[in-house]
Amino acid sequence: MQSGSVHTVKAFDEDLNQLRAVISQMGGLAEHAIRESMRCLTQRDLEGALQVVEDDNKLDALEVEAERRIVQLIALRAPMADDLREAVAALKIVGVVERIGDYAKNIAKRVPSLEQAATVEPVSLLPEMARITAEMVHDVLDAYVQRDATKAQSVCERDRAVDDFYNSIFRALLTFMMEDPHSITHATHLLFVAKNLERIGDHATNIAEMVYFAATGDRMGERQKGLDPVTVQ
Amino acid sequence: MQSGSVHTVKAFDEDLNQLRAVISQMGGLAEHAIRESMRCLTQRDLEGALQVVEDDNKLDALEVEAERRIVQLIALRAPMADDLREAVAALKIVGVVERIGDYAKNIAKRVPSLEQAATVEPVSLLPEMARITAEMVHDVLDAYVQRDATKAQSVCERDRAVDDFYNSIFRALLTFMMEDPHSITHATHLLFVAKNLERIGDHATNIAEMVYFAATGDRMGERQKGLDPVTVQ
Numbered sequence: 298m299q300s301g302s303v304h305t306v307k308a309f310d311e312d313l314n315q316l317r318a319v320i321s322q323m324g325g326l327a328e329h330a331i332r333e334s335m336r337c338l339t340q341r342d343l344e345g346a347l348q349v350v351e352d353d354n355k356l357d358a359l360e361v362e363a364e365r366r367i368v369q370l371i372a373l374r375a376p377m378a379d380d381l382r383e384a385v386a387a388l389k390i391v392g393v394v395e396r397i398g399d400y401a402k403n404i405a406k407r408v409p410s411l412e413q414a415a416t417v418e419p420v421s422l423l424p425e426m427a428r429i430t431a432e433m434v435h436d437v438l439d440a441y442v443q444r445d446a447t448k449a450q451s452v453c454e455r456d457r458a459v460d461d462f463y464n465s466i467f468r469a470l471l472t473f474m475m476e477d478p479h480s481i482t483h484a485t486h487l488l489f490v491a492k493n494l495e496r497i498g499d500h501a502t503n504i505a506e507m508v509y510f511a512a513t514g515d516r517m518g519e520r521q522k523g524l525d526p527v528t529v530q
Numbered sequence: 531m532q533s534g535s536v537h538t539v540k541a542f543d544e545d546l547n548q549l550r551a552v553i554s555q556m557g558g559l560a561e562h563a564i565r566e567s568m569r570c571l572t573q574r575d576l577e578g579a580l581q582v583v584e585d586d587n588k589l590d591a592l593e594v595e596a597e598r599r600i601v602q603l604i605a606l607r608a609p610m611a612d613d614l615r616e617a618v619a620a621l622k623i624v625g626v627v628e629r630i631g632d633y634a635k636n637i638a639k640r641v642p643s644l645e646q647a648a649t650v651e652p653v654s655l656l657p658e659m660a661r662i663t664a665e666m667v668h669d670v671l672d673a674y675v676q677r678d679a680t681k682a683q684s685v686c687e688r689d690r691a692v693d694d695f696y697n698s699i700f701r702a703l704l705t706f707m708m709e710d711p712h713s714i715t716h717a718t719h720l721l722f723v724a725k726n727l728e729r730i731g732d733h734a735t736n737i738a739e740m741v742y743f744a745a746t747g748d749r750m751g752e753r754q755k756g757l758d759p760v761t762v763q
Contacts, residue, residue: 368618375608385601388621471718475711481704488718490726 309374316366316387317442323359323394325439325471328353328431330401331497336410338490339420346408348399353451356398363391386507388440397434397500400493407486414483421467423487426462426494428456440505446512452505453517459481459498542607548667549620550675551601552596556627557671559589561664563634564730568660570641571723579641582634582735586697589631603758619740623674628732633726633733640719647716655702656720659695659727668707668732673738685738686750692731699724 301434329350337346367388370376376384433452440448470484470491536680567724570579600621603609609617666685673681703717739750 319562329586333538364618368614371604371608371618372614377605381601385597385621387603388618389625392622392625467718471714474707474714478708478711482709484701485718489626489722492722494724
């Protein structure tokens with residue numbers, strides 16, 4: 298009976314590791330999509346942008362696979378307590394990573410609308426903002442795989458920088474639009490690009506909070522969860 | 531043995547019904563938040579807007595309760611196959627309803643920034659857009675409770691109208707900004723309000739797709755899932 302139990306535990310852990318590998322792969326795709334969509338935006342690479350949009354299908358397919366694995370894991374291994382919570386957390390994380398991919402795809406979709414744009418000054422802040430959010434996505438999935446609460450917390454801390462970037466870009470774009478009404482259409486697209494990156498930061502933070510909770514049993518504060526007052530304007 | 535099995539099934543159904551009641555309650559709060567945030571926006575009701583922001587805590591608390599029930603349901607009833615899928619779908623729906631509440635809260639948070647705004651023409655389209663999205667949220671949760679695939683499909687169909695509203699408002703606000711650069715700050719806030727409503731429509735559609743899948747076993751098309759190309763600009 299004991300060996301049977303050990304066997305079950307081992308099987309659960311093996312399933313979970315495979316699941317983590319799929320989620321990690323999803324994170325890699327999402328991270329790549331952020332970096333690549335920003336590269337395409339700054340280099341006006343229309344074909345590359347189209348590729349980012351297409352590649353999002355891979356992320357969607359992996360989401361379906363991850364969900365299938367989680368349902369199977371629960372059905373076959375009947376995990377209890379912490380293990381069940383872990384499976385449920387995985388399900389939520391999978392959904393959030395898929396949404397991060399959607400935001401990156403949305404940035405890529407704006408590239409054609411920005412092809413004719415003259416260089417808009419605040420664009421210079423966007424790549425750095427994208428770099429930080431891509432790093433957050435990378436690190437939060439590392440934190441998830443390693444169950445590293447400290448790393449998860451550091452991801453949340455960086456969300457403040459992302460919010461600061463967003464506020465700077467928001468103000469800069471508004472000033473730009475007022476000075477040159479011809480820039481309004483392009484600037485508006487850039488505003489949404491900045492907003493997408495800001496949302497990616499929020500989503501990475503949401504995952505970090507789940508990782509933190511799973512690792513410590515405590516909840517982090519609500520400050521950086523979702524729609525932060527700091528970024529309303 | 532058979533009566534034991536019937537007993538378990540009944541217990542599962544009872545748990546599920548209680549869970550559905552909680553989710554339905556969440557939907558009611560989200561729907562109210564959409565209507566109320568828009569009322570506050572049009573009537574410049576700062577106190578009301580603050581209340582919407584505060585009330586979002588109730589939605590968050592219900593999300594935690596719903597999740598607890600779902601984990602308990604899985605742990606105690608060990609549902610298989612369709613029942614397990616149903617529990618997993620409930621978990622996803624709970625997360626989406628919470629996000630819808632966040633978007634409504636975000637609209638309410640913009641009310642103070644719009645207090646001084648002169649009447650901006652496209653605002654006249656926003657209440658109607660909000661009305662449709664609130665109705666979609668209402669109907670999709672009805673569809674969920676009643677497992678009504680037809681009603682779920684009708685929710686998806688209405689998302690096209692929401693996207694059309696968004697595109698009209700987007701263009702109107704851009705024109706407005708070009709004609710009167712002083713309106714840029716306010717118009718930008720309204721642009722984000724419109725975007726929030728458009729996202730609520732997408733989220734209601736996502737739930738509708740899950741309800742449809744649960745009821746029919748078939749997946750609806752991808753057209754209205756998440757970031758629709760129609761609404762990129």
